Amino acid sequence: MNPFTVRLHLHGDLDFFLRSEAPGPSIERKLGEKTSVKDVIESCGVPHPEVDLILVNGRPVDFDYAIKSAADIELYPVRTGTPQFKEQRLQTTIASRFIADGHLGTLARNLRLLGFDVAYDSQAEDRLLLTVMERENRALLTRDRRLLMHTVVRTGYCPRSQNADEQTVEVIRRFDLLLCLAPFTRCLRCNAPLQKVSKAEVIERLEPLTKLYYEQFRRCTGCGQIYWAGSHFSKLQKRLEKIRADCA
Ligand SMILES: [Zn+2]
Numbered sequence: 001m002n003p004f005t006v007r008l009h010l011h012g013d014l015d016f017f018l019r020s021e022a023p024g025p026s027i028e029r030k031l032g033e034k035t036s037v038k039d040v041i042e043s044c045g046v047p048h049p050e051v052d053l054i055l056v057n058g059r060p061v062d063f064d065y066a067i068k069s070a071a072d073i074e075l076y077p078v079r080t081g082t083p084q085f086k087e088q089r090l091q092t093t094i095a096s097r098f099i100a101d102g103h104l105g106t107l108a109r110n111l112r113l114l115g116f117d118v119a120y121d122s123q124a125e126d127r128l129l130l131t132v133m134e135r136e137n138r139a140l141l142t143r144d145r146r147l148l149m150h151t152v153v154r155t156g157y158c159p160r161s162q163n164a165d166e167q168t169v170e171v172i173r174r175f176d177l178l179l180c181l182a183p184f185t186r187c188l189r190c191n192a193p194l195q196k197v198s199k200a201e202v203i204e205r206l207e208p209l210t211k212l213y214y215e216q217f218r219r220c221t222g223c224g225q226i227y228w229a230g231s232h233f234s235k236l237q238k239r240l241e242k243i244r245a246d247c248a
Pocket residue numbers: 187188189190191192220221222223224225
């Protein structure tokens with residue numbers, strides 16, 4: 001087979017993944033043999049869970065499509081591109097259960113604060129992350145492109161920002177979560193749901209001042225941690241309001 005050239009055009013913010021090697025929305029690749037479009041895309045640095053629509057010479061294809069000759073390849077991220085080809089979109093836009101890699105602790109905490117189910121273990125190795133992701137059908141959040149490129153990853157997202165609040169806004173947008181926010185319903189420590197409890201049920205475990213000033217309590221159904229609207233609460237609420245405003 002004679003070598004041939006494919007030209008990739010990256011739409012939306014997918015050129016984020018090219019930054020290091022070739023700035024700009026287009027890139028060329030020389031191929032010497034039949035190659036799946038997924039392998040072509042990932043060889044340019046773009047993880048497959050970030051690509052929602054692939055057009056090869058104007059026709060929608062899936063990741064297994066084999067490229068055998070010179071072609072123009074258009075790549076669109078989620079929520080951009082033509083309104084056509086609804087049936088050929090490759091990603092689910094909605095997810096409500098996540099797993100975050102060990103570097104995204106603050107993002108995980110933010111998402112839990114907003115009520116989302118986020119598995120997180122700062123010590124977990126990649127293999128364990130992927131196992132839990134598959135077993136519990138979670139969307140993978142990671143800035144490690146190699147990890148996101150793993151074959152078993154079906155749904156995932158690479159936060160563009162390094163700032164946890166901005167990452168939170170990105171994830172809410174990517175997975176269409178704005179209407180699903182349920183702040184202060186999940187344990188920040190262990191991810192289990194919180195349950196309202198009466199003061200009498202927890203009074204033995206409260207500090208004297210907390211006993212005096214607070215009437216409403218929630219208890220984690222997992223680890224038993226008790227939550228109340230203490231001094232840090234208004235700070236958290238302000239942060240939440242800002243995240244909510246930035247998402248809208
Ligand atoms: Zn807990």
